[in-house]
Amino acid sequence: MSNKVSVLVAGSWGTALASVLAMNHNNVVLWSRNFEQVKEINEFHTNSKYLPGITLASNITATTSMKAAVENSSAVILVAPSSAMREVTSELKNYWNKDMLCVHATKGFETESLKRMSTVIAEELDCSEGDIVVLSGPSHAEEVIRRCPTTVVVASLNKSAVERAQELFMNSYFRVYTNRDMIGVELAGALKNIIALGAGMSDGLGFGDNAKAALMTRGLAEISRIGVELGANPLTFSGLAGIGDLVVTATSQHSRNWRAGSLIGKGNKLDDVLESMGMVVEGIRTTAAAHSLSIQHGVQMPITDQIYNVLFKEMDARVAVETLMGRDPKTEMENIRLETWEQWHT
Incomplete structure (x- = not known):
């Protein structure tokens, strides 16, 4: 089998994963539409x-060249922003074949259709969604590229594919677990970005650790609720893709979502924040998608609702927090389903 691996596209996370793959003795080809970026990588071995x-x-x-990137590859790693995934995958299908391992590491939804990335990819490649592998977990690109110890999870319904992905990525500093709950891993990775935005807003407002801990805990409860409604195993949200990724994304200045939320909490306008960051903040689009999904499925997501109001309805972040704190009294363990995920999926 060829040791050529293709990574689409050459952003921070795509480049960090390319570095992991290169460490494992693969010949890695990064694809980008940006000629100057490609020239820099090839001539100076940097992506500054x-x-x-x-x-x-x-x-x-x-x-x-997509053709040059993909032809004769044993695996294709898709790390395109959620907003560009369909377009990139549509171009990929001209060169992809079903013997290639397909892994995606994008944490978001297609906002217009509310579809997960694996669904979008499967539609464009005309393959089974169950054969696609999802890679997720607590993993800042800035730390992975420096070979800091990192642990992630790969998930797929295809046992052979998920084991190939585990073998492809795993090394001395990048530990990879497997999981069969592809839906849960994918949803957890996307939805935690909403709570990370909220955590950043809380920090920007100067509300301290008590508020952020409560936000993260109750946030995990509501993303678990919508996740289970959409077919996820509730235990997945207690694992690397769930609480693991939530902790790292909601507490670190490496996190684009935390940084964006912090700037908004300090009074900056959303458009100004996005312009100053110059990179995709997936939690913005995910908030819109999750808000629509919660209405569609009748699932209460009060934190998501208030973050949506701040982002898209110009509500002041402080007012949003006051609204959350003023809600009617609740029991902590409300509306928990007693059936197990295994029973639902037999």
Whole structure:
């Protein structure tokens, strides 16, 4: 089997995963539409916009040609922003074949259709959604690229595919677990970005650790509720893709979602925040998608509702917190389903 692996696209997370794959003796080809970025990677072995100060391995190259990137690859790793996933995958299908392992590591929804990324990819590649592998977990690109110990999870309904993905990525600093709950892993990775935005807003408002701990805990409860409604195993939200990724995304200044939320909490307008960051903040689109899904499925998501109001209805972040604190009294363990995920899926 070829040791060529393709990574689409060459953002911070795509480049960090390319570095993991290169460490494992693969010839890695990064694809980007940006000619100057490709030239920089090939000539200087850097990707300074996304990972400044880092030198990339010599077995990482880049190209603007999708054909050159994908042909004769054993695996394709999709790390396109959620807003561009359908377009990128549509182009990929001209060169992809079903013997290639397909892994995606994008944490978001297609906002217009409310579809998960694996659904979008499967539709464009005309393959089974169950054969796609999802990679998720607590993993800042800035730390992975420096080979800090990192643990993630790969999930798929296809046992052979998920084991291939585990073998492809796992090494001395990048530990990979497997999980068969693809829906849960995918939903957890996307939905926690909403709560990370809220945690950033709380910090921007100067509300302290008590408020942030409560926000994260109750946030996990509501993303678990909608996740279970959509077919996820509730236990997945207690694992690496759930609470693990939530903790790292909601508490670290590496997190784009936390940084965006913090700036909004300090009074900055959303458009100004996004312009100043210059990179995709997936939690913005995910908040809109989750808000629509909660209405569609009749699932209460009060934190998501208030973050939606701040982002899209110009509500002041402080007023949103006061609204949450003033809600009617509740029991902590409300409306928990007693059936197990295994029983639902027999």
